Amino acid sequence: xxxxxxxxxxxxxxxxxxxxxxxxxxxxxxxxxxxxxxxxxxxxxxxxxxxxxxxxxxxxxxxxxxxxxxxxxxxxxxxxxxxxxxxxxxxxxxxxxxxxxxxxxxxxxxxxxxxxxxxxxxxxxxxxxxxxxxxxxxxxxxxxxxxxxxxxxxxxxxxxxxxxxxxxxxxxxxxxxxxxxxxxxxxxxxxxxxxxxxxxxxxxxxxxxxxxxxxxxxxxxxxxxxxxxxxxxxxxxxxxxxxxxxxxxxxxxxxxxxxxxxxxxxxxxxxxxxxxxxxxxxxxxxxxxxxxxxxxxxxxxxxxxxxxxxxxxxxxxxxxxxxxxxxxxxxxxxxxxxxxxxxxxxxxxxxxxxxxxxxxxxxxxxxxxxxxxxxxxxxxxxxxxxxxxxxxxxxxxxxxxxxxxxxxxxxxxxxxxxxxxxx
Amino acid sequence: xxxxxxxxxxxxxxxxxxxxxxxxxxxxxxxxxxxxxxxxxxxxxxxxxxxxxxxxxxxxxxxxxxxxxxxxxxxxxxxxxxxxxxxxxxxxxxxxxxxxxxxxxxxxxxxxxxxxxxxxxxxxxxxxxxxxxxxxxxxxxxxxxxxxxxxxxxxxxxxxxxxxxxxxxxxxxxxxxxxxxxxxxxxxxxxxxxxxxxxxxxxxxxxxxxxxxxxxxxxxxxxxxxxxxxxxxxxxxxxxxxxxxxxxxxxxxxxxxxxxxxxxxxxxxxxxxxxxxxxxxxxxxxxxxxxxxxxxxxxxxxxxxxxxxxxxxxxxxxxxxxxxxxxxxxxxxxxxxxxxxxxxxxxxxxxxxxxxxxxxxxxxxxxxxxxxxxxxxxxxxxxxxxxxxxxxxxxxxxxxxxxxxxxxxxxxxxxxxxxxxxx
Numbered sequence: 001x002x003x004x005x006x007x008x009x010x011x012x013x014x015x016x017x018x019x020x021x022x023x024x025x026x027x028x029x030x031x032x033x034x035x036x037x038x039x040x041x042x043x044x045x046x047x048x049x050x051x052x053x054x055x056x057x058x059x060x061x062x063x064x065x066x067x068x069x070x071x072x073x074x075x076x077x078x079x080x081x082x083x084x085x086x087x088x089x090x091x092x093x094x095x096x097x098x099x100x101x102x103x104x105x106x107x108x109x110x111x112x113x114x115x116x117x118x119x120x121x122x123x124x125x126x127x128x129x130x131x132x133x134x135x136x137x138x139x140x141x142x143x144x145x146x147x148x149x150x151x152x153x154x155x156x157x158x159x160x161x162x163x164x165x166x167x168x169x170x171x172x173x174x175x176x177x178x179x180x181x182x183x184x185x186x187x188x189x190x191x192x193x194x195x196x197x198x199x200x201x202x203x204x205x206x207x208x209x210x211x212x213x214x215x216x217x218x219x220x221x222x223x224x225x226x227x228x229x230x231x232x233x234x235x236x237x238x239x240x241x242x243x244x245x246x247x248x249x250x251x252x253x254x255x256x257x258x259x260x261x262x263x264x265x266x267x268x269x270x271x272x273x274x275x276x277x278x279x280x281x282x283x284x285x286x287x288x289x290x291x292x293x294x295x296x297x298x299x300x301x302x303x304x305x306x307x308x309x310x311x312x313x314x315x316x317x318x319x320x321x322x323x324x325x326x327x328x329x330x331x332x333x334x335x336x337x338x339x340x341x342x343x344x345x346x347x348x349x350x351x352x353x354x355x356x357x358x359x360x361x362x363x364x365x366x367x368x369x370x371x372x373x374x375x376x377x378x379x380x381x382x383x384x385x386x387x388x389x390x391x392x393x394x395x396x397x398x399x400x401x402x403x404x405x406x407x408x409x410x411x412x413x414x415x416x417x418x419x420x421x422x423x
Numbered sequence: 424x425x426x427x428x429x430x431x432x433x434x435x436x437x438x439x440x441x442x443x444x445x446x447x448x449x450x451x452x453x454x455x456x457x458x459x460x461x462x463x464x465x466x467x468x469x470x471x472x473x474x475x476x477x478x479x480x481x482x483x484x485x486x487x488x489x490x491x492x493x494x495x496x497x498x499x500x501x502x503x504x505x506x507x508x509x510x511x512x513x514x515x516x517x518x519x520x521x522x523x524x525x526x527x528x529x530x531x532x533x534x535x536x537x538x539x540x541x542x543x544x545x546x547x548x549x550x551x552x553x554x555x556x557x558x559x560x561x562x563x564x565x566x567x568x569x570x571x572x573x574x575x576x577x578x579x580x581x582x583x584x585x586x587x588x589x590x591x592x593x594x595x596x597x598x599x600x601x602x603x604x605x606x607x608x609x610x611x612x613x614x615x616x617x618x619x620x621x622x623x624x625x626x627x628x629x630x631x632x633x634x635x636x637x638x639x640x641x642x643x644x645x646x647x648x649x650x651x652x653x654x655x656x657x658x659x660x661x662x663x664x665x666x667x668x669x670x671x672x673x674x675x676x677x678x679x680x681x682x683x684x685x686x687x688x689x690x691x692x693x694x695x696x697x698x699x700x701x702x703x704x705x706x707x708x709x710x711x712x713x714x715x716x717x718x719x720x721x722x723x724x725x726x727x728x729x730x731x732x733x734x735x736x737x738x739x740x741x742x743x744x745x746x747x748x749x750x751x752x753x754x755x756x757x758x759x760x761x762x763x764x765x766x767x768x769x770x771x772x773x774x775x776x777x778x779x780x781x782x783x784x785x786x787x788x789x790x791x792x793x794x795x796x797x798x799x800x801x802x803x804x805x806x807x808x809x810x811x812x813x814x815x816x817x818x819x820x821x822x823x824x825x826x827x828x829x830x831x832x833x834x835x836x837x838x839x840x841x842x843x844x845x846x
Contacts, residue, residue, distance in 0.1 A: 018603045020596075048606035077599030083607040168826055173443075173728035176500030176829060180441040183471035184506040189724060208826065280700065300720035301612060305596035309731055311825065391825035402734065402814035403591055403631065406599060 007038050008110025010329075012061075013046035013053055014145075015116030015123075018078040019159030020166075020307040021318035022145050025115055026079060027072035028322025029143065030061055034069075036330060044107060044414055048081035050114075050123065054096060054421060056103050058414040071407035073319060074397035076307035079409050087123045090130055097130040099421050104131075104138060106417040111139050111329045115322075117146035117157075121337060122361035128335040141325045142337035142357055145318070147304045149200040152363045153355040154339035158321060159304065161314030161390035164204030166306040167193050167248070167299060168391060172208035174297065175215025175246050182244035188235070188286050188294035189246045191216070192279030194303060196252040198367050199223050201303070204387055205248035206379040215246035220282065222252035223367060224376040226261060231282075232289050234377060239292060253278050308404050312393025317350070324352045348389030430461050431533025435484075436469035436476055437568075438539030438546075441501040442582030443589075443730040444741035445568045448538055449502060450495035451745025452566065453484055457492075459753060467530060467837055471504035473537075473546065477519060477844060479526045481837040494830035496742060497820035499730035502832050510546045513553055520553040522844050527554075527561060529840040534562050534752045538745075540569035540580075544760060545784035551758040564748045565760035565780055568741070570727045572623040575786045576778040577762035581744060582727065584737030584813035587627030589729040590616050590671070590722060591814060595631035597720065598638025598669050605667035611658070611709050611717035612669045614639070615702030617726060619675040621790050622646050624726070627810055628671035629802040638669035643705065645675035646790060647799040649684060654705075655712050657800060662715060676701050731827050735816025740773070747775045771812030 010033050014022055026045075033043045045059040046052035052059075059080055061069070072079055090097050104112065114124040121142045131138035144151050149160035171191055178189040195201045199221035206219055217238045220226065238245035253261045262278040283294040317340055324338035335357045343349040371383035379387075397404040433456050437445055449468075456466045468482040469475035475482075482503055484492070495502055513520050527535065537547040544565045551563035567574050572583035594614055601612040618624045622644035629642055640661045643649065661668035676684045685701040706717040740763055747761035758780045766772040794806035802810075820827040 014603070018600055051606060075599065076596050078603035081606055082603045084604075085607055165825055169731050170725045170729075172826055172829070173499050173730060174724040176498065177441055177724045177728040180437070180501030180505045181507070183474060183504055184508055186724075191725075277700070277703065295723050296721065297723035297725050298719070298721040299725070300718050301597040301600045302593050302614075302720050302722070302725075305600040306593075307596060308592050388824060393825065394819070394822055396817070396819065399817055401811060402588055402816065403595055406595070 007041040009041040009108050010043040010111045010113065011046060011053060011058070011104065011109045012043060012113045013049050013115065014078040014080055014082040015049045015114060015120040016082060016084060017147065017304065018082050019145060019147050019304050020076045020162040020310045021158050021315050022115060023072040023075045023077070023079045024315050024318035025143050025145060025158060025322035027069060028319035029113060029325055030069050032323040032326035036326060039330060040111065041108065044109070045080035047411065049083035049085065050087065051083045051085055052081070053103055054099055054423060056106070056416050056418050056421070058107060059411045060414045063412045064409050068407050068409060073315065074307060074395070075406040076305045080411065086119045087126065090126055097126065098134070100127060101131055101134050101136050102418060105136060107414065110137065111141070113141050113143055113325050115143040115145050117148065118151055118360070118362055118364060121357050125335055125357035125361050128357065139329045139332065139334045140357070141329050141333070142360065143321055143325045144337055144339065147194060147201065148198060150198055150364045151360060152365045153360055155342040155350065156340055156390055158314060158318035160200060161311035162306065163194070163201055163303050164207070164387060165311040165391035166303050166309055167191070167201055167205045168207040169309055170299065171205045171216050171246065171248055175208065178215070178244050178246055178295070185293060186295050187239055187244045187292040188283060190279045190283040190294065190296040191248045192251060192296065192298045193248060195222060195250040197222055197364070199250050199372070200367055202248050202250040203367065203371060203379045203383055204391070207384065207387055207391065213242055216248045217242070217245050218247045218377045219379065220247065220249040220253050221372060221376070222250045222254060223372060225256040226253050227256070228285065232286065235286055236290055247282065249279050249282050251278055307397055310395050311391045312395040313348070313390055315395045320352055328354065345385045345389060348392060430464040432464040432531050433466040433534045433536065434469060434476060434481070434527065434532045435466060435536045436472050436538065437501040437503055437505040438472045438537060438543040439505060439507060440570065440727065441505050442568055442570050442727050443499040443585040443733045444581050444738050445538060446495040446498045446500070446502045447738050447741035448566050448568060448581060448745035450492060451742035452536060452748055453492050455746040455749035459749060462753060463534065464531065467532070468503035470834065472506035472508065473510065474506045474508055475504070476526055477522055477846060479529070479839050479841050479844070481530060482834045483837045486835045487832050491830050491832060496738065497730060497818070498829040499728045503834065509542045510549065513549055520549065521557070523550060524554055524557050524559050525841060528559060530837065533560065534564070536564050536566055536748050538566040538568050540571065541574055541783065541785055541787060544574070544780050548758055548780035548784050551780065562752045562755065562757045563780070564752050564756070565783065566744055566748045567760055567762065570617060570624065571621060573621055573787045574783060575788045576783055578765040578773065579763055579813055581737060581741035583623060584734035585729065586617070586624055586726050587630070587810060588734040588814035589726050589732050590614070590624055590628045591630040592732055593722065594628045594639050594669065594671055598631065601638070601667050601669055601718070608716060609718050610662055610667045610715040611706060613702045613706040613717065613719040614671045615674060615719065615721045616671055618645060618673040620645060620787070622673050622795070623790055625671050625673040626790065626794060626802050626806055627814070630807065630810055630814065636665055639671045640665070640668050641670045641800045642802065643670065643672040643676050644795060644799070645673045645677060646795060648679040649676050650679070651708065655709065658709055659713055670705065672702050672705050674701055730820055733818050734814045735818040736771070736813055738818045743775055751777065768808045768812060771815060
């Protein structure tokens with residue numbers, strides 16, 4: 001390729017729901033690109049993900065100091081903005097794909113890095129295809145990220161380990177609280193966690209318990225149809241044994257007909273069906289049928305933004321994958337994604353491998369059936385062996401005035417060279 | 424007192440809602456008592472608070488190793504169990520007060536330490552009175568504790584600083600998340616925090632913002648009647664300015680008629696009014712009137728159990744007050760409570776002082792009016808100056824296998840010497 005003779009620029013974009021460590025990947029990527037100078041030109045970031053690329057709204061990361069880029073490693077959220085926007089097939093949205101290439105050409109983008117989940121890997125793959133069809137020399141590399149932990153061909157997904165550590169920590173702490181209060185007050189505590197389709201995060205709550213007596217006592221997975229009678233019997237038994245019962249429930253819990261519990265329960269003051277709040281639905285059910293006083297918590301964004309208690313393993317992997325993406329690009333590998341390969345559980349050892357984007361795109365990895373205990377309310381030893389290393393190690397951010405000291409970048413715009421484009 | 428000739432025992436009890444640092448007070452108290460041996464005998468703890476004292480269900484803490492007692496300093500919840508049980512006046516419940524003295528006599532309790540909030544200080548004061556009336560030599564010392572931060576005569580209450588640090592950290596982190604997503608998805612984030620009658624915890628959320636542009640953008644205090652029109656106008660303005668809006672709301676938010684918003688809004692599938700969930704009510708109101716997509720989180724017990732991100736200041740004060748209680752008792756001070764006296768804001772300096780229980784009991788300290796900004800949606804500089812030192816410093820617990828390593832004591836029962844007592 002003639003284009004390799006002069007250093008071409010990078011475009012990096014963040015996609016989908018952000019995590020506590022997606023910026024650690026950005027940090028690794030930008031640091032590796034800076035170190036690779038002059039083989040690589042500037043690193044631009046798309047503002048608000050692929051939308052910024054389409055709108056030619058690019059950020060010049062070279063305006064940021066090395067120190068501030070280093071601080072990305074410990075800053076949650078998406079430093080350049082993300083978006084929920086899925087490009088359809090090339091045939092359906094050819095104008096958009098061509099616009100992307102036009103923007104790339106205008107800014108001499110030779111490397112496109114897309115940091116996201118399954119949909120984003122699909123998009124990155126299609127961008128690679130359209131570039132090839134149009135004869136535009138481009139290397140596309142995906143960087144995995146999702147708290148849902150549902151990408152195939154990687155042992156785990158950056159972002160998940162830190163959510164796992166946060167929910168297990170929170171469950172353990174709330175468990176100590178409820179145990180203290182159970183004699184005269186709260187006997188039931190329910191923590192609702194993310195996971196619309198897969199129970200990975202709910203399973204991670206189970207790491208808090210070192211024995212059947214310890215919180216959480218029951219897990220409610222989206223993979224297991226909610227059986228009210230069996231569940232209530234288990235709650236009652238738990239309270240009779242231990243004087244309290246703690247439960248982690250996935251937002252995606254369904255009944256035997258496959259309906260989300262969160263869609264069926266309550267209506268608000270305006271008569272709308274309430275989404276979310278399955279934690280409260282389950283807690284209120286216990287109160288109504290068994291009479292136990294409850295508390296419930298909804299972790300929501302707190303769980304995926306909780307950089308203050310991130311997993312060091314997760315941070316290191318997110319950072320390593322960002323760096324690896326640059327290494328792959330420099331080696332001329334196109335339409336690939338660096339992945340985590342597990343070498344051993346204990347001691348935990350891992351390395352970075354490579355997968356083809358076409359093999360990753362649009363395939364959801366489910367939780368293995370043998371990770372859920374036979375009764376459907378807990379995790380197995382195999383699940384523990386898989387999950388335990390992912391929450392290993394702490395990587396506390398610096399604190400200032402009592403609070404985590406996160407960086408806000410300047411995010412200066414790159415001067416535009418093209419006319420507007422209507423989405 | 425003849426009783427001082429031979430070492431008399433201690434009874435320590437935890438009361439009311441537990442905190443991330445009430446065990447730090449227990450740690451300080453037990454360590455000081457052990458160090459004072461042989462001037463003090465054994466330290467007994469009442470199982471589940473005052474109920475254990477009434478039931479003669481006592482725990483012998485001398486069975487616990489020094490190491491495990493030291494681990495209390497970093498363990499949340501109430502290690503001996505707490506309870507919500509308020510003794511009424513001596514005239515109304517004379518039998519219960521007399522029973523307490525009977526239990527004290529049976530176990531040669533010379534020192535009673537009650538670790539709790541305003542109600543508990545009232546009880547401790549009454550116990551002191553009944554002991555005097557019955558001629559039983561007893562020293563009663565209160566140890567302050569409450570996340571509500573509403574005790575008078577102390578600059579702050581142990582437990583509050585750690586909740587403050589947790590909610591401000593969480594608000595900051597979620598703010599980074601929402602800012603990333605606002606372009607195409609979530610524009611509103613609401614965090615519901617504790618505070619039925621006072622806005623201390625809501626105010627603490629405000630510490631996360633270093634400018635008006637930063638989360639949280641709006642605070643909803645129980646002290647300020649909710650004005651839907653003004654609130655929605657502010658939300659709209661905020662979204663137009665910054666593309667998103669983040670809000671912290673107190674569970675005790677009320678309308679202009681003084682009714683809790685949480686009591687008025689939604690009904691569940693069974694037709695019951697839903698308590699709690701004011702965060703969702705406020706978020707749904709925004710969605711209905713302004714059309715913005717929202718997320719909301721309910722911190723609930725997570726906020727007061729979050730020992731993993733406790734304030735070092737709070738831990739040190741809780742510990743110091745536990746030790747000071749023993750010092751006061753050994754100095755023969757009866758019916759008192761050690762308190763925190765602030766010497767300066769910046770640098771923050773404090774010392775332990777003393778208040779009489781009769782001056783503390785049943786008086787709620789409100790948030791000063793000049794701590795809430797003129798528009799009712801924020802905190803003033805005076806409020807910041809007060810709050811900032813309380814979240815200063817970190818005191819991470821030890822982690823093991825990726826999770827905080829908290830202690831569970833053996834809590835061995837002291838053999839009973841008295842017949843049963845019906846409450």
